[in-house]
Amino acid sequence: MAGKVRHVFGCTFLGMARYDLNGKVALVTGAARGIGFETARQMHLRGASVAVLDLDAGEAREAAERIGPRAFGVGADVTDEGGMLAAVAAIVDRFGGLDVAVANAGIAPPTVTTARTMPAEEWKRVVDVNLIGAWHTARAALPQASERGGQIVFIGSIYSIANGLLASPYAVSKAGVEALGRALRAELAPLGASASVVYFGWVETDLVRDSLDRKDDGRGARILGEIVPGFLLKRITAETAGATIVRALEERAPRRFAPPVWRYISAFRGLLNPLLDRRMDHDAGIAAVVSEVEAAAGQRRA
Amino acid sequence: MDRYDLNGKVALVTGAARGIGFETARQTHLRGASVAVLDLSAEEAREAAERIGSRAIGIGADVTDQNAMFAAVAEVVEKLGGLDIAVANAGIAQKQFATARGLSGEEWERVFEVDLLGVWRTVRAALPQIVERKGQMVVVSSVYAFANGMGNSPYAVAKAGVEMLGRSLRVELAPHGASASVAYFGWVDTRLVRDAMDQESSGRIKELSPEWLLKRITPDEAGAGLVRGIEERAPRIFVPKWWRYVSAFRGLINPLLDRRMESDAKTAALIRDMDAESVDAGNG
Numbered sequence: 001m002a003g004k005v006r007h008v009f010g011c012t013f014l015g016m017a018r019y020d021l022n023g024k025v026a027l028v029t030g031a032a033r034g035i036g037f038e039t040a041r042q043m044h045l046r047g048a049s050v051a052v053l054d055l056d057a058g059e060a061r062e063a064a065e066r067i068g069p070r071a072f073g074v075g076a077d078v079t080d081e082g083g084m085l086a087a088v089a090a091i092v093d094r095f096g097g098l099d100v101a102v103a104n105a106g107i108a109p110p111t112v113t114t115a116r117t118m119p120a121e122e123w124k125r126v127v128d129v130n131l132i133g134a135w136h137t138a139r140a141a142l143p144q145a146s147e148r149g150g151q152i153v154f155i156g157s158i159y160s161i162a163n164g165l166l167a168s169p170y171a172v173s174k175a176g177v178e179a180l181g182r183a184l185r186a187e188l189a190p191l192g193a194s195a196s197v198v199y200f201g202w203v204e205t206d207l208v209r210d211s212l213d214r215k216d217d218g219r220g221a222r223i224l225g226e227i228v229p230g231f232l233l234k235r236i237t238a239e240t241a242g243a244t245i246v247r248a249l250e251e252r253a254p255r256r257f258a259p260p261v262w263r264y265i266s267a268f269r270g271l272l273n274p275l276l277d278r279r280m281d282h283d284a285g286i287a288a289v290v291s292e293v294e295a296a297a298g299q300r301r302a
Numbered sequence: 303m304d305r306y307d308l309n310g311k312v313a314l315v316t317g318a319a320r321g322i323g324f325e326t327a328r329q330t331h332l333r334g335a336s337v338a339v340l341d342l343s344a345e346e347a348r349e350a351a352e353r354i355g356s357r358a359i360g361i362g363a364d365v366t367d368q369n370a371m372f373a374a375v376a377e378v379v380e381k382l383g384g385l386d387i388a389v390a391n392a393g394i395a396q397k398q399f400a401t402a403r404g405l406s407g408e409e410w411e412r413v414f415e416v417d418l419l420g421v422w423r424t425v426r427a428a429l430p431q432i433v434e435r436k437g438q439m440v441v442v443s444s445v446y447a448f449a450n451g452m453g454n455s456p457y458a459v460a461k462a463g464v465e466m467l468g469r470s471l472r473v474e475l476a477p478h479g480a481s482a483s484v485a486y487f488g489w490v491d492t493r494l495v496r497d498a499m500d501q502e503s504s505g506r507i508k509e510l511s512p513e514w515l516l517k518r519i520t521p522d523e524a525g526a527g528l529v530r531g532i533e534e535r536a537p538r539i540f541v542p543k544w545w546r547y548v549s550a551f552r553g554l555i556n557p558l559l560d561r562r563m564e565s566d567a568k569t570a571a572l573i574r575d576m577d578a579e580s581v582d583a584g585n586g
Contacts, residue, residue: 081407114474115467116429120368142403164470171470172463179462183451186563187401190570254560270552277537280473287477
């Protein structure tokens with residue numbers, strides 16, 4: 001569905017003209033695979049030049065080759081501010097500027113467990129990559145993007161909204177990213193530039209498959225099945241996620257949700273969360289799961 | 303749930319040499335608890351503890367230093383016999399309102415480091431005791447957890463993260479009979495708020511907000527609200543209370559307020575001025 005058909009989902013924001021990606025320069029972090037790759041590929045299809053940034057320069061270059069002639073692979077670590085500044089300088093050197101940055105790079109905690117029993121360095125690392133990494137990406141791209149009336153896209157999550165039990169660093173970082181995107185959008189408005197937050201549920205990516213399906217014989221998926229109603233667990237493809245980001249860019253949307261049901265959950269979050277959180281406090285199934293993962297974490301340490 | 307009796311309990315409050323932290327420690331002590339007053343300066347912490355009373359001790363530690371926080375909790379356990387309640391209150395604000403673009407990278411990350419990672423390190427150090435004694439972990443967030451962080455982004459980012467940490471912890475601690483609470487304060491008349499609000503750009507931020515929204519409460523009221531929340535093991539503590547309703551409707555109100563902010567000429571002028579001030583300060 002990428003490329004040819006131009007869907008006009010929802011309304012065009014504030015009557016702002018459609019943002020045409022043709023001829024623009026875009027940077028996507030974490031773009032060697034998954035949502036980032038799809039976003040870069042689909043922007044390229046719409047005529048943008050894209051910088052495919054990933055931790056591993058070789059993988060970034062390979063992905064860029066698969067995308068096409070106006071794609072350029074860059075190796076950089078989003079947690080390293082100097083590295084991100086150098087990456088943006090290289091992009092500007094190559095393509096003559098930078099209009100769009102998609103701060104997509106993210107990791108999940110390697111261990112599904114409580115904040116109390118998660119190794120401290122794992123907890124901190126998730127926040128470093130997902131939140132500080134997004135900040136460094138925005139920070140490096142802002143001089144160019146704000147001068148050119150460009151855009152920064154942040155990847156929120158349903159974990160920006162829902163309780164982060166057993167995934168606290170992920171939820172903490174995604175709640176922070178949402179606040180960052182909202183603040184930046186207000187601050188960029190006078191410059192004719194903008195920021196967006198795109199919220200995803202479960203996307204079929206390595207991140208989700210690793211943390212839910214593969215690790216510990218799929219304990220993550222089983223636990224989620226006990227906590228979350230089935231209809232909220234339906235996974236979308238990376239292609240759909242990428243298309244959602246591209247659409248958000250074209251509409252300069254303040255926020256986009258995929259699956260769309262999360263828009264309504266977000267709208268009523270202030271009322272729903274206290275009720276859902278309280279139910280979780282008293283839920284025997286969740287208590288059993290917490291005990292199980294904490295016992296497993298204890299064994300891992302021993 | 304039964305009322306949680308503070309009498310005979312041991313509480314640790316970070317950032318307690320003054321402001322909300324001091325008042326929380328003082329009022330917890332008044333209800334019969336022993337309190338550890340933690341602050342960056344050991345001397346100021348000890349002075350504050352002396353003013354509070356006989357069952358108060360002062361400890362100097364930096365909340366961003368995990369080992370110092372472990373050592374602080376060990377000291378509390380040694381001197382006061384255990385730890386039932388930890389209030390992760392220590393926080394800083396940027397020196398003046400500035401856009402994320404205009405702020406120096408170091409200042410942005412410093413606010414984040416203290417306000418989010420400092421809370422996390424307090425939590426990590428305190429949790430073993432708190433779980434063992436079915437106690438309470440209170441994390442101090444802010445109405446900035448849900449209000450737009452324009453001009454104050456690292457603070458808003460950190461406080462949104464702190465809220466999420468507290469919510470997650472509450473569910474994770476429930477099976478142990480322990481609990482976590484998130485405290486949200488509006489504008490409290492503390493040094494942090496006075497310093498930030500005395501700046502010229504802040505005066506302009508005030509112009510953009512209705513007066514009732516900016517009404518400051520005293521640290522005394524903030525501390526009293528917090529202590530009440532602990533006695534009730536409340537999941538959320540709002541002071542002033544009406545922020546509860548803003549929070550409840552945040553998902554509906556925020557998209558509208560954010561949009562208004564974007565298209566408001568006065569806000570745009572303020573942002574331009576903040577950026578100009580940052581360039582003058584050499585950060586732009």
